[in-house]
Amino acid sequence: MKRFPLKSLVFLVGCVFLFCGISAYAAPPEKIVIGHPACLSGKYAKAGEQAVGGIEACIHWVNKEYGGVTLDGEKVQLDYKKYDCESKKESVTSLIGRLITVDRVDVVFAPYSSGLTLRGAPIAEGHSMLYMDHGGANNKIFEQGFRYTVQTIGPATSYHKGTLDMIKKIAPDAKKVALAYEDSEFATMVMEGAKAHARELGFDVVFERTYPKGVTDLTPLLSAMKATDPDFVLGGGHFEDGQLFNRQMSDLNIDVDCLSLIAAATLPAFYEALGSMAEGVMGPSHWEYGVTYSQEAAKAAGTRWIGPSQDEFVSLFKDATGDADMVPDYHAAEAGAQVLAYVLAVEKAGSVGSKEVRQALGDLEFMSFYGNWDINESGLQVGHSMVDVQWQAGERVIVWPESAQTGKPCYPMPTFAEKAKGKKAQP
């Protein structure tokens, strides 16, 4: 029997490998998969529900309106693979591993909150997987040397800059500021930024105390704060403690000219829970319906525009959640905008490889309904600006910056006794 020549066999195998390699390299994927350990239950379920709605809305826009992601001249559809992380750190780590190794996703979107985002980052980093942060504002995430983590939400240190600038401008006599906040990575970073900026502007920080997560009574802390007689208060941490903060300030008759609470105060549930007690209360927000970002604004600023308009996003969000009464808040907007950033970066890189897309994200600048997008070398978001929102007559009004105002600020806000008698916050 004639033996098959060894040289021919090697040549044949080589050809097969070369063909497979070329095919794999050249052909764009059938779909690009976004993986997400989403907070669908647990303490961050509300923010998680919003984020998923925002992501699905923008994926729908990319697939249907934009036609898909352009890769090697072909349009590729986006797909979305999510699991419920139950707002738990241990679930986040295992689910990210599963998304990368089993589901073979192309990018991982971080879960909501700084703590969960930070917990998942080393896992993504270990797999050299692009990890996009839409809900973790803590600057420390970007001080760990992670190469594949990029931020869409703005950094925590910038949350109260606008609030302080506003007070400095409209109430030059205000001097004393009290800081009372949750003992969490996020709130601590927010207040570090606020404290530094307050001192730059010449305010006196007369009170600074933290309270633990899951606190059920703030009376002792607020009583101590009352004794320092502050002109205005910056505080909060997340949702439930923000409501408690406002409620117990009212219980103890602590009247200040301005109260700004992070996270909680900008949500409709805040006013629904507190009613008139919430009148005049402010909160920094990454996005609010009414902001002025548009295709025309992008053109005027000389930057690229992508994505649905503000109204289109709201409509797509409602379709995605299947709830016509649900209104998107900033958690939805920042998660949706992240989809758009990823799409532009993939197109710019011409690849779905994490390394290439991460590099492209670093060079990317654009505007969407969420605002501007630009990151620094560490992946920290530096392009996005925040707005300050105030409850006036049961409506959320953007009061700062002046360029984005939908109404003038009410300063000082009415006292709790006045609010109990029905007085509304009016500029």
Added chain:
Amino acid sequence: MIMEQLAGNMVQGLVLGSVYGMATMGLSLIFGVLKVVNVGHGAFVMVGAFVALFFFNALGLNPVFAVPAAFAIGIVLGLAFYYAAIRKLLHAPELATLLATFSVGVLLEETVKMIFGSEFRGYNWDLGNVDLVFTALPISKIFAAFGSVLIALLLYLWFKRTRTGSAMRSVVEDSRGAEVCGVNVDGVYAMSFALGIGLTVASGVLLTMFIPVGINPYMGGGYTLKAFVIAVLGGLSSPYGAFFGGLVFGLIENTSYTMFALIPGVEPFALTRFLSFLILLIILLIRPTGIIKAK
């Protein structure tokens, strides 16, 4: 100024402590009679909070009326839970009842989430404040404290003055002996479990009268932890001890804050927790049955 703050925090602590105590009585009762640790305790508190929310926001009714309704709902839930799961697991290893109560807690949380969503809700029952010079005390909190004391008193009288109460006490003392004397032990178990859950759900209403915000399906976790601390403090098998433990816990939480705030460079809230658990540890070491022994 410090004395004013201290006096104010003592009053606030006593009021809050009475509600904490009430919220723990159900846990102690169930453990005392059935030797079942209800780790889903906080979820039943959460159900009560939603009953109050529903009464106020949907029906426009005073949350005081939600207390008997929540108690009745708790009784029904307790009976259903007892006959569906607990009864079959009474003689199983302790881990089985722990897992069963944990599962029911998760089931309740997710059911409430499906019905009401996961938003943080609240209601605004504002009756004004009583000015005590050194602090302001909302009238709704006074209602909550008064309701807690009243329910604790009624429970005490029911235990001491009724035949059913005596039957329950006899089962706590010696279930085999009680059975020999003709006590329907299974019936007592069912009633105790239902009563314990009823008290816990009713306490959820009272807690919202103290703190009417932050109501959401997952709010119970913090109360479960506090309830265990209070129950051990007061005596895990004694509902009255639990009430007393609640008062002590509320006082420690509130007054120690003022004292710790005098120490420069420390976060008082962190130390109040440290102190609570330190006292718990000391009591466990000195008197493992808690301050008040079950009777």
